[in-house]
Amino acid sequence: MxxxxxxxxxxxxxxxxxxxxxxxxxxxxxxxxxxxxxxxxxxxxxxxxxxxxxxxxxxxxxxxxxxxxxxxxxxxxxxxxxxxxxxxxxxxxxxxxxxxxFIDIHNHSDRGIKNDPLAETQISQGITTAILGPDGDSPWPIADWIIERRKNPAALNLAVMVGHATVRELVLGKDYQRIATAAEIGKMAQLIEQGMSEGAIGLSSGLEYDIASYAGTDEVIAMAKIAAKHGGFYMTHIRDEADKAFAALEEEIAIGDGAHIAIEHSHIKLGTVGVWGKAPEYIRVIEAARKRGLDFLADCYPYDAWHANIKVLVPDKKYEDALSVARALADVGGAGNVTITEFSPNRDYEQHSIEALAKTANITAVEMFIRIIRAGDAANTEAIVIGKSMTESDIKAFYQRPWVMAASDGGIGGKHPRGAGTFPRVLGVFVREKHWLSLPEAIRKMTSLPAQRLGWKDRGIxxxxxxxxxxxxxxxxxIDRSTFAKPGxxxxxxxxxxxxxxxxxxxxxxxxxxxxxxxxx
The missing domain is CATH 2.30.40.10 (Urease, subunit C, domain 1)
Incomplete structure (x- = not known):
């Protein structure tokens, strides 16, 4: 003791x-x-x-x-x-x-912190501040959330983004599968204004996810301008991290230019076979934008697998079309690279890959995927999956850029090992074992670099x-000890x-x- x-x-x-x-x-x-x-x-x-x-x-x-x-x-x-x-x-x-x-600029503990204010999986890896509300999904209203968190403090510091998808759904309701009108964009902007005025530190978006995926670039620029007016920054899960990753990157840069706002590129990655190995080219695009003055930083988690809902695998949204599904599974290296972590309609599916489930059911992987989609739609839910679809060479290339920081994209109760292991993994694997980074540089990526993006002078140093x-x-x-089987x-x-x-x-x-x-x- x-x-x-x-x-x-x-x-x-x-x-x-x-x-x-x-x-x-x-x-x-x-x-x-x-x-x-x-x-x-x-x-x-x-x-x-x-x-x-x-x-x-x-x-x-x-x-x-x-x-x-x-x-x-x-x-x-x-x-x-x-x-x-x-x-x-x-x-x-x-x-x-x-x-x-350590400042975790991309953390999903906004729900878990209420029931677990000691946040042991977070503080045990050295996180002292977590930025919540990423990927366009934030608490609402911001003021109520802040009041509640101050009344019931946690073991670590918290800050919150205002989510684009959150306000988009407030304005459009269930009718979100379309471009918003000018009047609707005006209403969204008012809500972003409210959220920033109530204490949000920036705007987040998740343009690959369903609600925000229908938004036009102009809509996002309008929201980002409000955040910029309040001194905030734009954190984004871009529209595509797979075959169309380069087009999505260009859109992100256009949003930064159009709104005159600093960018935080969430969990930078190249997540499909078609773009594997193209990190150097991706980096060149970013560094060209930085050289001409765009304030662009990024974060990256130290694992080769992502964690999201199953529908992100199929970018054309044809979830029951056999050709689209087959192409989607091939893009991530096959159905063996996709593991179900949460699926309330059938808990027996959890911790099994789509390939393994298909073999057990004596059907094809495509048929298994469609079966999961239908069962999820019938229960008004979605399967949550882990997709092992990044290459070590790309992860290394990103981590070695001075403008890329460490962040977890995890949080309390997460089903991905990054939720309990991100920062120790960087120190134990990327520094001590692989020698990708010096120890002082790794610490900079966990402390003063995120503090720089946040504009904080008295933390991170x-x-x-x-x-x-x-x-x-x-x-x-x-070292991290969390695994995909035991993520906590x-x-x-x-x-x-x-x-x-x-x-x-x-x-x-x-x-x-x-x-x-x-x-x-």
Missing amino acids: LCAKLCKSEELDLKLMPRFCRVTLIAVALNTPFVWAQEGGHSTAADSTVIVNAQLADGSGAPLKKSSVRIRGDRIVQVGDFKAKPGEHVIDARGLVLAPG LREGAIADLVLFNPATV EIATGIETVFVNGSIVWNEGKATGMRPGRVISK
């Missing part, structure tokens, strides 16, 4: 324990946020925690350096070569790396005056996590502290 380490004792006699341990244990027992008290209205040495002997990765990409860090309240108040004062609480971080807390969101990890052991397995090697100066994760478990804040515009 942290208290045992700091107090040099395993005794739990509160009368004999220093004040830090007493307050911590009582706060954990009561499940209340941990806030240092002040004696006589003045800070005391006991209000401070000093971390010594750590190797600092400050988030800038600079080389590691040995240094001490002093935390008081929610701030880093000193970084350098100094010794702890009498009465200060000391953490000896010998052999460990201290970094800014380890310096004096910054918020004390910090991660202490073992670079020799950090907790990672190892993340030793201690601070959020706003309070310890939320230590020695393999949550402390019970919930000091997270909602960060809004």
Whole structure:
């Protein structure tokens, strides 16, 4: 236990324990946020925690350096070569790396956080801030959601996007399978205005998904202009990440240019056989746009499989047409690459590939796909699938670009291993094992780069005056343990996590502290 380490004792006699341990244990027992008290209205040495002997990765990409860090309240108040004062609480971080807390710019915990505010799968991988409401699907109204989250704080910080599909459905209802009229676009723009005014930090879209897929480019530009007016950015799951990925990229660039807005390209990938190996060409298009002034950043999760509803496999939406389905399955390398993770009409399908289900049923994979579609439509639901359809060479090419950050595209209760393993996987596999990235560069991609997109000056960097969101990890052991069969397995090697100066994760478990804040515009 942290208290045992700091107090040099395993005794739990509160009368004999220093004040830090007493307050911590009582706060954990009561499940209340941990806030240092002040004696006589003045800070005391006991209000401070000093971390010594750590190797600092400050988030800038600079080389590691040995240094001490002093935390008081929610701030880093000193970084350098100094010794702890009498009465200060000391953490000896010998052999460990201290970094800014990881900022997950694409996180799907907006529903799970209500029932799991400790967010163990998130904080255990070093995430101290999660950006929710991606892919065009956000809470609504934004103000109500923020109020509720502030009344019931989580272990980590949260911020939220306003979703294009969310407001599109509010305006068009079930009649969304068409281009919107000018009047309807005006109503959507008013809702985006409302969402941004209530505290959303940007606009998200999911143009590959059903509701938004019918929207014209002009509609999205109109929404993005409102977000830009409020200082927000545009986060997008583009219209196609497969055979038409290049056309979708050009549309995304046109939206950025047309709305004069910064872009966050969600989970950059090339997801079908026809575009495998074309990452260098894709990168050239993006870097040409960046060179002429477009503020374009992207994020990427460190797995070769995506997670979405089954219908995204068929871009022409002919879900029961045998030729369209056959082409769709071939595009991702075959039906063996598509595994059902959630399907309420028939739970027996879950954790089996379409190919395996077809063999069991003694039918073709195309017939199995159509059977799943019909069963889902009859139950007014859709199968959720994992599609293993990216190549390692493309993932490597994207991760090695300086404008690509790490992000999970997962969250609490997710059925994909990225929900519990993304950041430790980057550190353990891409840094330690594959040597694709240096450790300082990987940390930059998890901290100051997302903070740059968010416009945050006091998070994502380890310096004096910054918020004390910090991660202490073992670079020799950090690794993800989540798998497709067991997606919620907790990672190892993340030793201690601070959020706003309070310890939320230590020695393999949550402390019970919930000091997270909602960060809004």
